[in-house]
Amino acid sequence: MNKTLKVFTNGFIKENPVLVLLLGMCPTLAVTSSAMNGLGMGLATTFVLICSNIVISLMKNLIPGKVRIPSFIVVIASFVTIVDLMMAAYVPALHKQLGIFIPLIVVNCIVLGRAEAYASKNNVFTSFLDGTGMGLGFALALTVLGGVREILGAGQFFGMNIPIYPNDSQGNPITILVFVLAPGAFIALGYLIAILNRITKSN
Amino acid sequence: MEYLIIIIATVFVNNIVLAQFLGICPFLGVSKKINTAVGMAGAVVFVMTLATIVTFLIDKAILKPFDLGFLQTISFILVIAALVQMVEIMLKKLSPSLYQALGIFLPLITTNCAVLGVAILTIQKDLNLIQGIVYAIGNAIGFGLALVLFAGIREHIELMVVPKGMRGVPIALVVAGILSLAFMGFAGLVKF
Numbered sequence: 001m002n003k004t005l006k007v008f009t010n011g012f013i014k015e016n017p018v019l020v021l022l023l024g025m026c027p028t029l030a031v032t033s034s035a036m037n038g039l040g041m042g043l044a045t046t047f048v049l050i051c052s053n054i055v056i057s058l059m060k061n062l063i064p065g066k067v068r069i070p071s072f073i074v075v076i077a078s079f080v081t082i083v084d085l086m087m088a089a090y091v092p093a094l095h096k097q098l099g100i101f102i103p104l105i106v107v108n109c110i111v112l113g114r115a116e117a118y119a120s121k122n123n124v125f126t127s128f129l130d131g132t133g134m135g136l137g138f139a140l141a142l143t144v145l146g147g148v149r150e151i152l153g154a155g156q157f158f159g160m161n162i163p164i165y166p167n168d169s170q171g172n173p174i175t176i177l178v179f180v181l182a183p184g185a186f187i188a189l190g191y192l193i194a195i196l197n198r199i200t201k202s203n
Numbered sequence: 204m205e206y207l208i209i210i211i212a213t214v215f216v217n218n219i220v221l222a223q224f225l226g227i228c229p230f231l232g233v234s235k236k237i238n239t240a241v242g243m244a245g246a247v248v249f250v251m252t253l254a255t256i257v258t259f260l261i262d263k264a265i266l267k268p269f270d271l272g273f274l275q276t277i278s279f280i281l282v283i284a285a286l287v288q289m290v291e292i293m294l295k296k297l298s299p300s301l302y303q304a305l306g307i308f309l310p311l312i313t314t315n316c317a318v319l320g321v322a323i324l325t326i327q328k329d330l331n332l333i334q335g336i337v338y339a340i341g342n343a344i345g346f347g348l349a350l351v352l353f354a355g356i357r358e359h360i361e362l363m364v365v366p367k368g369m370r371g372v373p374i375a376l377v378v379a380g381i382l383s384l385a386f387m388g389f390a391g392l393v394k395f
Binding site for chain 1: 221224225226227228231273274275276277280281284313315316320324327367368369372373374375376377379380381383384387
């Protein structure tokens with residue numbers, strides 16, 4: 001039981017796909033201009049990750065070793081298409097914000113990486129746990145990064161104003177605009193990883 | 204003139220790595236030395252142009268007439284994966300010296316989201332074939348430019364004293380941020 005729990009929690013901090021394994025950097029940097037976008041992208045990827053892990057784990061004995069990577073990609077691409085169409089139907093605003101990065105979940109190294117490294121070798125239940133843990137770790141990292149950028153760059157959190165935020169004479173929040181633009185993504189993520197390194201290595 | 208504008212827009216104004224965040228993995232992964240960066244850039248120019256042509260033709264000849272738009276993601280990624288494999292085999296036979304130079308970078312390109320990204324963007328922007336080819340070449344050059352510049356800076360960072368927690372990836376990301384800030388200076392140069 002303890003071991004299964006560990007499979008699930010591994011993805012949160014110790015093997016966090018973004019902050020420790022450094023996988024899936026493109027969506028991480030591109031969509032995290034706000035906490036909401038980060039969470040949306042994280043959950044979309046989590047869904048694909050869980051479904052593809054389950055299906056690949058079920059089919060692991062049917063797929064010949066030589067064509068396993070293309071087969072995995074087809075499975076992943078099918079679920080990405082499902083997510084793409086579902087989001088277009090139910091959350092069109094978020095779908096528009098995330099744009100091209102939804103079809104690009106296909107080439108997100110995390111999804112293929114977990115399929116190859118975990119789901120193709122383990123049973124369905126632990127693969128499901130692994131996909132859930134990794135996906136939530138990814139969503140957590142994206143939400144934190146999106147939150148940091150939104151607070152510093154727009155003076156808001158999940159689209160809500162922050163009461164203690166310093167205002168200028170006109171009553172507008174004093175923000176560092178660059179954090180919601182492209183360069184801020186790189187810089188914020190760099191410092192986030194550095195802080196995590198500092199905490200985990202000193203223990 | 205129109206094609207020149209596309210090139211300037213893709214290389215400088217909307218740089219694929221620094222402004223659109225496509226292809227970050229190879230950007231961070233193979234940018235430790237200038238030599239490997241140049242090799243990777245060459246391979247990307249080659250594959251991205253070919254992939255855009257092939258996916259464009261598939262979209263116009265198969266997906267559009269039969270109304271199969273929802274198969275776009277699946278078909279494009281399969282075609283790109285197969286294309287990369289084919290290019291690798293052909294290069295090995297036809298030009299061993301070029302294969303030596305680009306060989307190890309080719310398999311990595313399948314998972315380069317820049318290739319799939321540009322293929323999808325070409326369709327989304329509704330470009331024609333020639334515009335699409337120019338768009339792909341421009342983006343590939345932009346990727347190469349960012350990669351080589353970044354590799355040059357990283358070679359110098361190797362010689363610097365960096366605080367312990369910032370060593371490796373964190374300092375590289377901060378440098379990429381500053382590089383991206385520099386590229387923001389091109390904003391508004393041309394409209395595309």
